[in-house]
Amino acid sequence: MPEGDRRAPKSSRGSPDGSTRAAPGGTVAGPGPADEEIIRRVLAGEVDLFVELITRYQQHVGRIVAGHVRGDMVDEVSQDVFVRAYTSLPTYAFRTPFAHWLARIAVRSCYDVWRSAAARKEVSISEMGDEHQDWTERLLATESEERFEELVRQQETTELLHWALAQLSAENRMVVTLVHLEGHSVREAAELLGWSAVNVKVRAHRARQQLRKVLEGALRDPT
């Protein structure tokens, strides 16, 4: 699993991808007012200027959300993130870069999605499908790194990932994704989730064990 140290961007203008995944993209370029100025003007009543913030940070938010929810949910959840950001805008204290503040809302929105899905008992606990079983067999049989990479890029891998994550609780799912899949430190994950570092640290270990147990069960019991 990757272990990365993501540094906070110093400015709230220019590098929205600094707070979550390492993948580049969505960088703000070109002239325009700073985030702070736009936020102040939006708060002063120029609501239409909020579109500028959405344009600047849609890729940033989209990447975070896509890392936590299924592809068919990304549009809706990202939309919810921006609406929540707008309604919470008066609480933005200008102390941290806007990208970080937005990342916290995005991560917590994703957590809310899984938490409410669990409350409604909508989370799938189905068996792994035949096609995924076949894919797993091929993956485990492969010896070459090229073939491994080729298999990893297939749709079945993403589906299997979502299936495995769906077996975890909302809390464990968030921690596994942030710490083990995205390589955030415990402190960063705690900050994003609004939990204590101790809670994340304890949960990170347990959550990974739970994920491995799920995968082990899938390997042992081909159905």
Next chain:
Amino acid sequence: MRRSSKEQLDKLERALARAHEFQEPPRFSHGWLDSIMREVRRQPVGVTPLLEMPLLVWRAAAVVVLVSLIFVGSVLTWNAGRADADFTALFAEAGVDATLAGDP
């Protein structure tokens, strides 16, 4: 399972982590942006401070609780001091009464 369970699990886990890295960034349509703005215009500004309000509330509540404890503690201490003084005075008075009544 063919090989050692741990080896297989590590491989599968590594594959899933790589799959997570490869996820395509989403592409949002212009309609998506418009629908956010429609929703935003419907929202009254600054009514639901979702992110930082709980922290402020907790801090304020902690301060109120602390001040209340200090206040209650000092009142109790003060009252206890007064009660001690009252009891001492009472016993002293009782002692004096007994002496006056001629008790040994």
